[in-house]
Amino acid sequence: MPVPTPETRPYWDGCATGELRIQRCVDCGKPYFYPRPICPSCGSGNVEWFTASGDATLYSYVINHRPAPGFEDEAPYAIAVVQLAEGPRMMASLVGVPATPEALVLDMPLRVTFEHRGDMALPVFTPAEEKR
C-alpha cells in the first residue's frame, strides 16, 4: 500500500473521493504528474491542484505473467502507462477489459475509475465509450 507524504496527500485524498487530482503550474500553465512542489517545466514554485478530466489513452503496457505478491489471483494482468487528456502520463492498472494483446490496443480511449484498497483508493483505467 502506498504511504502518502505531505506533497502527495491531496492526490490520495482526491482518490478517496473519486477525483483524480493532479497539479499544474500557475505561471507557465503546464499540468504535471507525479505530485511535487515545483513545476518541472519552468521551475516555478507557484503551483496548484486541479481535478483532471479522467480521460486518457493507452500509451504502452506489458501483460505480466509473473504476479507480484498479492496479485496471484489476477495474473496475467496488464501494467500500463496511460496518457491523461491533460498531457501527463501515469502508471495504472486496466480493468473491465481482458489482459490480452488483442483487447489492449495502443491509443485506445480510457476513463479513470477507482479501486478501493483498505482505507485508500487507487486510480485505475477502463475502456471509455467512444465520444462524439
Add this chain to the structure above:
Amino acid sequence: MSNVGVIIAGAAETDEIGRLPNHSALGLHVEAARNAVADAGLAMKDIDGIATVSTPGPVQVAHALGIYPDWLDGTGIGGTSFLLHVRHAVAAIRAGYARTILITHGESGRSRVGAPPRRADPSSPLGQFEAPYGTLGPTTTFTIPALRYMKEYGLTHEQLASVPVAQRQWAAKNPRAMFRDIITIDDVLASRIVAYPFHLLECCLVTDGGGALVVTSADRAAGFPKPPVHVLGTGEASETPMISQMTDFTESQMFRRAGQRAFAEAGITTADVDHLMIYDAFAHVPIYGLEALGFVKKGEAGPFIADGNTEPGGSLPLNTNGGGLSYTHTGMYGMFAILEGVRQIRGEAAAQLDSADISVVLGNGGMFGSCGVLVLGKQPR
C-alpha cells in the same frame, strides 16, 4: 584541471560467476578486488581511492580490504554505476585527489547471500505511484516502453527476438557464459511469456558474481603487466526514477546525451568504433542504445540486428561476451560490460575480435534511469 591521460591498469572478475550460494555480496567484492589488484601487479596498499555502489558502500569495502583510501565515491544509481565510477576516477586522478583507484562490484543477485532487500520504500514516488499496480522488478517496468516503440517504428516480435539470437552466437564462444547453446528466433518466441511482449529468452539472467578495475594515470602505463586500456572519453546522464515518467518511450535521451559527451571528448565518430557493449537487461535496450549512440537512425536498429550486423563476422560486434542475456547479469551488470571492453582492447577476450582499437561501453541504471558511456582505446588520444 590537467588533461593527463587515464588508463585501466587492472581488470578482473571473480574466479567464478553464475550460481555462487557460498559467497556473500561483500565476499564477491573482496575477491574481485584482489583479482583486479593482482592483475595490475599491485598490492592492496597501493590503492589510495575507492569507488563502489552505495550498498555495501566504499567504506565497508575498503575496510574489508584493509585499506584506508583518501578518495571515495559511493555513487549507487543502478547497473551503470561502475561506468560513472570510472568517469569520476578520471576526474579525481586529473585533480590529484588520488593516484590509484579501485572500483569494485559484487552482487549475490541470484542466491541473495548478504544482499540488500529489494522492495521499494512505499512512501517514495516509486512506492506510491508504480508499486501499487503489481510491478515486480525490472521485468514488469523496464519492458513497458517496448510496445510503444513497436507501434511507432514497426519493430516486429521476430526482430526483437533476434537480439538474444545474435548474442547467443557470441556466448557460444565463451566458456564462462551461463547459456551457450545456439538458439533460433523460433526458440525465443516459443519460450514462455514473462511480461508480454517479452519472452523468457528476451530477459536477462539473474546471477551471482563480481568484477573490479584499477584506474590510474597513463604516465605509469609501462609499469603494469597488462597492456594499458586508455579511457578516451566518458559521459553520464540521468533521465527518470520511474518508467512511467520517461520522456519519450521510443528513445532514450540520456543514452544520447551521455554518448554525445563521451564521443566528443574522445574525438571519435561511430565509424571509429570497432567494438560495442550496450547494457542488455532486456532485448529492447540494445535497440534503444544503437539508435541513441547514432549507429543507425531511429527505427533501424531492429532490422540492423536481425540482418546479422552485430553477430560474429558482422560489421559492428555487439555484446561479445554474450551480454546480460547469455553471459551473466548479477543485477548491476555494468561492470561486466566494461570488463569485456577491456578484454577486447587487451586482446584477451574469449571471442576475441581481430581488430579492437576502440571499444564503446554504454551502461544503464534503473529503468532507463541513469546512463554512463565510456570510450576505451588501445592507444592514447
